[in-house]
Amino acid sequence: MNLYDSLPDAAPTVFGAEAVAESSYGVLTVDVPVGSWISSLEIARDKLGCTYFDWLSAVDEPGTGFRICAHVVSLENRRVRRLLLRTTVPHSAPSLPSAVAVYAGAEWHERETFEMFGVVFTDHPHLVPLLLPENFEGHPLRKDFVLAARVVKAWPGAKEPGEAADPDAPKRRQMLPPGVPDPNDWGPMKGQLPPAPARPARTPRAAGAAAREGAPARRPRPTTDTPATASGPEAEAPSRPPRRTRSVADGSASQAAPATPDTATPDTARPEADTPATPDAPAAPPAAT
Structure with missing residues (x-):
């Protein structure tokens, strides 16, 4: 084993x-x-x-x-x-x-x-930096290391945007976001920068201020009028489309006129259309002579 x-x-x-x-x-x-x-x-x-x-x-x-x-x-x-x-x-x-x-x-x-x-x-034969530049300060994977990406650095150009060309003129500082250390406490410009300006007081939004001051409420939107509908017997009983009938002889469909009640002819005068027709009786044979 x-x-x-x-x-x-x-x-x-x-x-x-x-x-x-x-x-x-x-x-x-x-x-x-x-x-x-x-x-x-x-x-x-x-x-x-x-x-x-x-x-x-x-x-x-x-x-x-x-x-x-x-x-x-x-x-x-x-x-x-x-x-x-x-x-x-x-x-x-x-x-x-x-x-x-x-x-x-x-x-x-x-x-x-x-x-x-x-x-x-x-006893290492060549213990020199492998990945980081030679002028890098600190050890980035330690828990107490401050990330350089979160530090506000000075402008790399000759002057800051909007400032005079005089190199001796004071340079403005950017506002520090919450949680970012002061560059005067850590980094390559430690102790060389003016103090950061104080954060201005937050002002309420215009909408919130107007609401607190008693601004009038927004008027409701006007509702659109619905179109008028027809009334009366014509609206209650709409016309029905004509029915289509099929001819037994040729099998083609034809359009028939809508049926209307027959008020002129009494019921007794109507032909008996529903009575089935009976076949004719066969003729009697001729009498013998």
């Missing part, structure tokens, strides 16, 4: 008595003290077969320190085994031995962690 499969229960035996391990979501996490950082990386590489170096970074834990994390992987027998080694350095002395001698790929990761968190990796 691989030694990796005995973890996390065997973590104190493999990494030392102060090591604490846990496994979750397929990743084995082992916390070791600062003094065992390099030896734990060597154990992971030589005894656990974690020869693949993935990444190294840090997390700023307020009240605790900077937690350095190194993620390495074992790929033996086509089986992926992940290991996350962690250690914690205090905020007052953020220093840790470099892991470049164990994993050469940690060189750039330690340079990034150095400039982003301020953690110094001793």
